[in-house]
Amino acid sequence: MTRDLTIAEVRLTPILVADPPLLNTQGVHQPYTPRLIVEIVTADGTTGLGETYGDTKYLELARPLADRLPGRSVMDVNGLFGIDLAVDASRIEGQADAGGLRGVQTADKLRLSVLSAFEVACLDAQGKALGLPVHALLGGKVRDAVEYSAYLFYKWDRHPAGVPAEPDAWGAALDPAGVVEQARRLRERYGFGSFKLKGGVFPPDEEIAAVRALAAAFPGHPLRLDPNGAWSVETSLKVAQELGDVLEYLEDPTLGTPAMARVAAGTEVPLATNMCVTTFGEIEEAFTKGAVQVVLSDHHYWGGLRNTQHLAAICAAFGVGVSMHSNTHLGISLAAMTQVAATVPNLHHACDSHYPWQSEDVLTERIAFDGGRVAVSDAPGLGVELDRDELARLHRRWAEDDGSLRDRDDAAAMRTAEPDWRTPAMPRW
Ligand SMILES: O=C([O-])C(=O)C[C@H](O)[C@@H](O)C(=O)[O-]
Ligand SMILES: [Mg+2]
Incomplete structure (x- = not known):
């Protein structure tokens, strides 16, 4: 059977996920943390899954990217990385990532952090369509x-x-x-x-x-x-x-x-x-x-x-x-x-x-x-299946949040216990 692997639809679902009070040098984890779930659906009904950070700056980039995918092939992963994504560099360049503790932010790192979830979703869809594991x-x-x-x-x-x-x-x-x-x-x-x-x-x-x-x-x-x-x-x-x-x-x-x-x-x-x-x-x-x-x-x-x-x-x-x-x-x-x-x-x-x-x-x-x-799963794609009820429940939590948890901020979480807490100057010791 010839399959139609044209991308028909991309679904983005921001969610808030429970997180324990884990401590790090910047503060403490908030009780809920944002993630973004990406679903890429092909014309023949195959759905590929991806996941990445769900903070606002990632969502703002994921949405225009998602809009540009219908009509492209899920096989065209190299082309995906060639899509010109405008990142507002002034908002992030050179800043340390407050919650993430993963080095200095750059516009390109932000772009790649979003693209990676789409790449994984494309590979998952390819694997499901071909009956092959992603590996x-x-x-x-x-x-x-x-x-x-x-x-x-x-x-x-x-x-x-x-x-x-x-x-x-x-x-x-x-x-x-x-x-x-x-x-x-x-x-x-x-x-x-x-x-x-x-x-x-x-x-x-x-x-x-x-x-x-x-x-x-x-x-x-x-x-x-x-x-x-x-x-x-x-x-x-x-x-x-x-x-x-x-x-x-x-x-x-x-x-x-x-x-x-x-x-x-x-x-x-x-x-x-x-x-x-x-x-x-x-x-x-x-x-x-x-x-x-x-x-x-x-x-x-x-x-x-x-x-x-x-x-x-x-x-x-x-x-x-x-x-x-x-x-x-x-x-x-x-x-x-x-x-x-x-x-x-x-x-x-x-x-x-x-x-x-x-x-x-x-x-x-x-x-x-x-x-x-x-x-290592040998099932087609990533070998995992989405629980739509759970996805909907965690999305409802995100939708009902007043905005205070939609961007990870370990220092803000620490201030709820220690009001004078500031992100420590480095080196701390
Ligand atoms: O340096 C690391 O391994 C991490 O940044 C992992 C996590 O970000 C961890 O530190 C955290 O979430 O508090
Ligand atoms: Mg580390």
Whole structure:
């Protein structure tokens, strides 16, 4: 049968998803976080799914893009990236991403963060139409399961009093014992074998103590600490020296490639980043200066699954490791991450994923971790199915919001508990 893969319709559904009170150096997660679900429907009725950030600036770009797709072929992914999308650069250029902690914003990164969801949706639709998994469209899987690490957060036991939120079963983690207990529960439930602690929340000595406690509780398991650039070069070197014997890598200890290069020159501990190398343009300086040893790719802002493969190839050429970064995301993105990770031969570190923190999803079936791994689906496309009732419910929450939660703002969330809180100046320690 000849199929008509002309795009007939694109549906964009902004949603608000429950998020626990996870702490980071900028503040705390809001009780609900915005995501955007993209559906691309072909003339013969095949629907491809994609997911990306749902803040206003992404929606403002996604809407005109969606309007331009009907009539194009879902096979024309290269053409998709050629569409001229006008980004109002003055609104974002050079600013740090307030909620996202993913480096300096640029107009191109914003554009790619939107395009990536459409690329994933096109690949999902292609796969469904051809009866092939997305990994086959990307050249085929080199592994049957993708390993993820437990993403540990300092956290409160609940969102501040008076703030509407979903119940949280995880309790507080504000000291080494709390962090170890959280790690134990994540390992019991999902089988994770490596652990990443989101740092930059407490003074470095407290976070060193937490990592030491993890090393004692889980001997031999890979450990990472990520303060999102909150430390000076000197502090970074001190932490590296104190934890060098237990760290798999130190992630973004300090801000900017020159400072990361100074840290890298003073320690044997590998440095990973999702902050100083977040675009192709940032690679040359970082790699030639030896500033990073592992790049944490993220298909959302690198511009999709094929760009993730390109990034991995460049990393391989320079002998730099590659793994994956994660922000709050749902199962469509986890499926996309797993499909592309399955095709990257040089992916040797367990990937990050926030998914265990998300109690809500828009899939009919949640994606399962077994032994810390997600099995690579061989079903057509991404191998996931949309739960339309859940999508509608989470969209209603977005529609009924007064606007205060439609743009992620961790500092604003922190101010509901600590009214004087300001985004800390960096380096914080
Ligand atoms: O540096 C990282 O790994 C992240 O930025 C991941 C997330 O953004 C995390 O820090 C968060 O959401 O608080
Ligand atoms: Mg990071």
